[in-house]
Amino acid sequence: MPDLDRMGVTAEALAQMANTPDPRMREIMAAAIRHLHDFAREVDLKPDEWLAGIAFLTAVGQACTPFRQxxxxxxxxxxxxxxxxxxxxxxxxxxxxxxxxxxxxxxxxxxxxxxxxxxxxxxxxxxxxxxxxxxxxxxxxxxxxxxxxxxxxxxxxxxxxxxxxxxxxxxxxxxxxxxxxxxxxxxxxxxxxxxxxxxxxxxxxxxxxxxxxxxxxxxxxxxxxxxxxxxxxxxxxxxxxxxxxxxxxxxxxxxxxxxxxxxxxxxxxxxxxxxxxxxxxxxxxxxxxxxxxxxxxxxxxxxx
Amino acid sequence: MPDLDRMGVTAEALAQMANTPDPRMREIMAAAIRHLHDFAREVDLKPDEWLAGIAFLTAVGQACTPFRQxxxxxxxxxxxxxxxxxxxxxxxxxxxxxxxxxxxxxxxxxxxxxxxxxxxxxxxxxxxxxxxxxxxxxxxxxxxxxxxxxxxxxxxxxxxxxxxxxxxxxxxxxxxxxxxxxxxxxxxxxxxxxxxxxxxxxxxxxxxxxxxxxxxxxxxxxxxxxxxxxxxxxxxxxxxxxxxxxxxxxxxxxxxxxxxxxxxxxxxxxxxxxxxxxxxxxxxxxxxxxxxxxxxxxxxxxxx
CATH class of the missing domain: 2.60.130.10 (Aromatic compound dioxygenase)
Incomplete structure (x- = not known):
C-alpha cells in the first residue's frame, strides 16, 4: 500500500477506475478525476470550502422538481x-x-x-x-x-x-x-x-x-x-x-x-x-x- | 458581443464572474470554470453525455436525506x-x-x-x-x-x-x-x-x-x-x-x-x-x- 501524498491520491483513484468496462466512461472519468484534483490542488481547497461545495451541490440537487432542473x-x-x-x-x-x-x-x-x-x-x-x-x-x-x-x-x-x-x-x-x-x-x-x-x-x-x-x-x-x-x-x-x-x-x-x-x-x-x-x-x-x-x-x- | 467559440465561452464566463466581491470565492470559481471547461474540451463532451452527468448529479442530490450524505x-x-x-x-x-x-x-x-x-x-x-x-x-x-x-x-x-x-x-x-x-x-x-x-x-x-x-x-x-x-x-x-x-x-x-x-x-x-x-x-x-x-x-x- 503506497502512502498517498497529494499527487498519489490521483494516481490511486485513476488506478481504481482503470478497469471500467465502458471505454468512453473510463476516458471521461479519468479526465474528470485529473481536472477535479488539479482544481483542488491549484486553489489548495480547504476543508470548510470543500464542505461549502458539498452543501451547495446538495442544495442544487434538492431544488430539482418535476418542473425545475x-x-x-x-x-x-x-x-x-x-x-x-x-x-x-x-x-x-x-x-x-x-x-x-x-x-x-x-x-x-x-x-x-x-x-x-x-x-x-x-x-x-x-x-x-x-x-x-x-x-x-x-x-x-x-x-x-x-x-x-x-x-x-x-x-x-x-x-x-x-x-x-x-x-x-x-x-x-x-x-x-x-x-x-x-x-x-x-x-x-x-x-x-x-x-x-x-x-x-x-x-x-x-x-x-x-x-x-x-x-x-x-x-x-x-x-x-x-x-x-x-x-x-x-x-x-x-x-x-x-x-x-x-x-x-x-x-x-x-x-x-x-x-x-x-x-x-x-x-x-x-x-x-x-x-x-x-x-x-x-x-x-x-x-x-x-x-x-x-x-x-x-x-x-x-x-x- | 463576441461570437463565442470553444475558448471564448471560458473567457466570457470568467469575465462575468470577475466582479465577485469575495476574493476567495472569485479565485475558487475562476479555477473551477477553467478546469471544468478544460475537462469538457479534452473529452469533447457530447450532449447526451452532458445530460447523463446532469441526471447523475441530480440523483445524487436527491438521494441525500437527514441520515445520508x-x-x-x-x-x-x-x-x-x-x-x-x-x-x-x-x-x-x-x-x-x-x-x-x-x-x-x-x-x-x-x-x-x-x-x-x-x-x-x-x-x-x-x-x-x-x-x-x-x-x-x-x-x-x-x-x-x-x-x-x-x-x-x-x-x-x-x-x-x-x-x-x-x-x-x-x-x-x-x-x-x-x-x-x-x-x-x-x-x-x-x-x-x-x-x-x-x-x-x-x-x-x-x-x-x-x-x-x-x-x-x-x-x-x-x-x-x-x-x-x-x-x-x-x-x-x-x-x-x-x-x-x-x-x-x-x-x-x-x-x-x-x-x-x-x-x-x-x-x-x-x-x-x-x-x-x-x-x-x-x-x-x-x-x-x-x-x-x-x-x-x-x-x-x-x-x-
Whole structure:
C-alpha cells in the first residue's frame, strides 16, 4: 500500500477506475478525476470550502422538481451548457447550418399545433405583437416542406407557462409546419428579457458573483425534419439592454434580430416582423441527433 | 458581443464572474470554470453525455436525506475527500502529529460518555472483543490529560447505528477522556470491512467502474484537546483483504494496526489489544481547526 501524498491520491483513484468496462466512461472519468484534483490542488481547497461545495451541490440537487432542473441551470450559468453546444455545433457541421443556442429548461414536448399566421398567445397579456416568418432549407438552400417548427418563449409577465401556477396549461408555445416552399409564418409577442430563477441555490450563487442574472429577450426555436440534424436555437432581441451579457452565454451575433415594419416579403404590413431563414445540417452517418438539454420530465425526479 | 467559440465561452464566463466581491470565492470559481471547461474540451463532451452527468448529479442530490450524505460519498469515491485531507494535513503540520483519515458521513456529535475500560458495544452482536489503549500527547510527546477521544465504527452486522432502522439510538460509538498521564483504554469489537451504500447513484457508479466498493475494517477516531488541532483519523485492520484497495482511499501505512495478545503495557491480558498513541499538533495562530466532513445534520436537508 503506497502512502498517498497529494499527487498519489490521483494516481490511486485513476488506478481504481482503470478497469471500467465502458471505454468512453473510463476516458471521461479519468479526465474528470485529473481536472477535479488539479482544481483542488491549484486553489489548495480547504476543508470548510470543500464542505461549502458539498452543501451547495446538495442544495442544487434538492431544488430539482418535476418542473425545475436546477443542475441544468447551474451548468448554464457556468458556461458549460454553451460550451457543449458550441462543440456539438462545430462537429461535422455543414458550413451554412444555422447556429444553435441553448434548449434551456422550459421546452415541452407536444406543444399545441397551429396553422400558418396564427398566434401562440392564448390570451392578450399585453406586449407588442410581432410576426416571425421565413423559410426552412437545407444547408444548400433547398426548401424543406413539412418541417416542424416548435417555438416557446415568455409572455409579457416574464414567465414561462411552466412557471405559472397552473403548470398543466400550455401557453406561449406552439408547433407550426412549413408549406410546400418551406415557408412558415406565425404571430407572437416581442419577448421581454427575464431573470433566471433567483429563489434557489443557483440564483443565490449568481448574486454572490454580482451578476445581474438576466437573459436578453428571446424566442426559443426547435426545427426538425427527417434526415436532418435537429436545430435547437433562439432569436435574441437586438435592443435588449443585456444583449451583451446574457447570464447563460446563449447569444450569438448571427441570432440577434430586431422586429421591424416594411420588410419586403412580410406576410402582413400592419405588424413589426422578423424574417429568419433556418438552415438544417444533414445527419451524419450513424448520428441520431443529440440534443443539448431534453424534455425535463426525462431527467427530473418524479412528482411526489 | 463576441461570437463565442470553444475558448471564448471560458473567457466570457470568467469575465462575468470577475466582479465577485469575495476574493476567495472569485479565485475558487475562476479555477473551477477553467478546469471544468478544460475537462469538457479534452473529452469533447457530447450532449447526451452532458445530460447523463446532469441526471447523475441530480440523483445524487436527491438521494441525500437527514441520515445520508450522498455527495460526500461521491467526493469520497472520487478521491477528492482524501486529497483535501492530505493537503490540510500537510499545511503547517508539526512533524510528529498523527496522520489523519476521513471523517466520513457517520460521525455524530454527543456520543455517549464512557469510563476507561468500558465497551462501546451496547449489546453483544458477535465479533471479536478487543482493547484499544494508548496515550494522547502533543507533537513532542508531552501527555495531554483530559483530552476527549470519540470513537465510532460498524458492529458485526457491518452497519453503523445511523444505517440501522432505529437511527435515533446510538450504538458502537462513545467518548472517553484521557487520565492524568494522557492515557486511555477502551473495549470494542474488531471492526469488519463493509461496503459503501450500493443502493444509491454513487453505488451504481462504482459498480459501473468494476470497483468492489469495500472499505477495509476500521475504527474512526476524533481526538480533541483545547489549543490543539482536532485530529480526525482512523485505524485500519492489517488483515483485511481490501487493506490495499480502500474504495475511498482512506488508508495510510501509519494507521494500519493489528490487535494482538501479550502487548507490554496492555491493561488486560485476556483480550487482543491495539496500542496506538495519538499526537496532536498545536493550532496555528488564527486557525480554528477545520474538519474534513462535519456533523451531517449541518449539511443535510431537514427531515420532511
Amino acid at each position: 436546477e443542475f441544468i441551470l447551474l451548468s448554464d450559468v457556468l458556461g458549460l451548457s454553451r460550451l457543449v453546444n458550441v462543440m456539438h455545433d462545430a462537429e461535422g457541421r455543414e458550413a451554412a447550418g444555422t447556429e444553435t443556442s441553448l434548449l434551456g429548461p422550459f421546452f415541452r414536448e407536444k406543444a399545441p399545433e397551429f396553422q400558418a399566421g396564427e398566434s401562440i398567445a392564448a390570451t392578450d397579456k399585453g406586449g407588442e405583437e410581432i410576426i416571425l416568418f421565413g423559410q426552412v432549407t437545407d444547408a444548400e438552400g433547398k426548401p424543406l416542406p413539412g418541417a416542424e417548427i416548435d417555438i416557446w418563449q415568455v409572455d409579457a409577465t416574464g414567465l414561462y407557462d411552466l412557471q405559472a401556477n397552473d403548470a398543466e396549461h400550455m401557453d406561449m408555445r406552439g408547433r407550426f409546419r412549413t408549406d410546400a416552399a418551406g415557408r412558415f409564418h406565425m404571430r407572437t409577442v416581442k419577448p421581454m428579457g427575464y431573470s433566471i430563477p433567483m429563489d434557489g441555490p443557483v440564483g443565490q450563487f449568481v448574486q454572490r458573483q454580482n451578476r445581474h442574472g438576466m437573459r436578453p429577450g428571446h424566442i426559443h426555436i426547435l426545427v426538425q425534419a427527417p434526415g436532418y440534424r435537429e436545430l435547437v436555437t433562439a432569436l435574441y432581441m437586438a435592443d435588449d439592454r443585456n444583449i451583451d451579457s446574457d447570464t447563460v452565454f446563449g447569444v450569438s451575433q448571427s441570432l440577434v434580430v430586431m422586429p421591424e415594419k416594411g420588410l419586403p416579403d412580410a406576410p402582413r404590413s400592419d405588424l413589426p416582423a422578423i424574417r429568419y431563414d433556418f438552415r438544417l445540417s444533414r445527419l451524419a452517418a450513424g448520428e441520431t441527433g443529440g440534443r443539448v438539454g431534453a424534455d425535463p420530465s426525462q431527467i427530473l425526479p418524479a412528482a411526489q | 450522498e455527495f460526500i460519498l461521491l467526493s469520497d469515491v472520487l478521491g477528492l475527500s482524501r486529497l483535501v485531507n492530505v493537503m490540510h494535513d500537510a499545511e503547517g503540520r508539526e512533524a510528529a502529529g498523527t496522520e489523519t483519515s476521513l471523517l466520513g458521513p457517520f460521525f455524530r456529535e454527543k456520543a455517549p460518555e464512557f469510563q476507561a475500560g468500558e465497551s462501546i458495544a451496547a449489546t453483544d452482536k458477535g465479533g471479536e472483543e478487543i482493547i484499544l489503549f494508548g496515550q494522547v500527547t502533543d507533537a513532542e510527546g508531552k501527555p495531554l490529560p483530559g483530552a476527549e477521544i470519540d470513537i465510532w465504527q460498524v458492529d458485526a452486522t457491518g452497519l453503523y447505528d445511523l444505517q440501522a432502522n432505529d437511527a435515533e439510538h446510538m450504538d458502537m460509538r462513545g467518548r472517553f477522556r484521557t487520565d492524568a498521564a494522557g492515557r486511555f483504554h477502551m473495549r470494542t469489537v474488531k471492526p469488519m470491512g463493509y461496503s459503501i451504500p450500493m443502493d444509491g447513484p454513487v453505488g451504481q457508479f462504482v459498480q459501473r467502474q468494476n470497483r468492489h466498493g469495500m472499505r477495509p475494517g476500521h475504527i474512526h477516531i476524533l481526538v480533541q484537546a483545547p489549543g490543539y488541532r482536532e485530529l480526525v483519523t482512523a485505524l485500519y485492520m492489517a488483515d483485511d483483504r481490501n487493506i490495499d484497495s480502500d474504495t475511498v482511499f482512506g488508508v495510510s501505512q501509519s494507521l494500519v494496526v493489528m490487535p494482538e495478545k501479550g502487548l507490554p503495557d496492555a491493561p488486560r491480558s485476556d483480550l487482543p489489544a491495539i496500542r496506538y498513541d495519538f499526537r496532536l499538533s498545536r493550532l496555528a495562530a488564527g486557525e480554528t481547526g477545520g474538519r474534513v466532513g462535519a456533523d451531517p445534520s449541518q449539511i443535510l436537508p431537514a427531515a420532511q
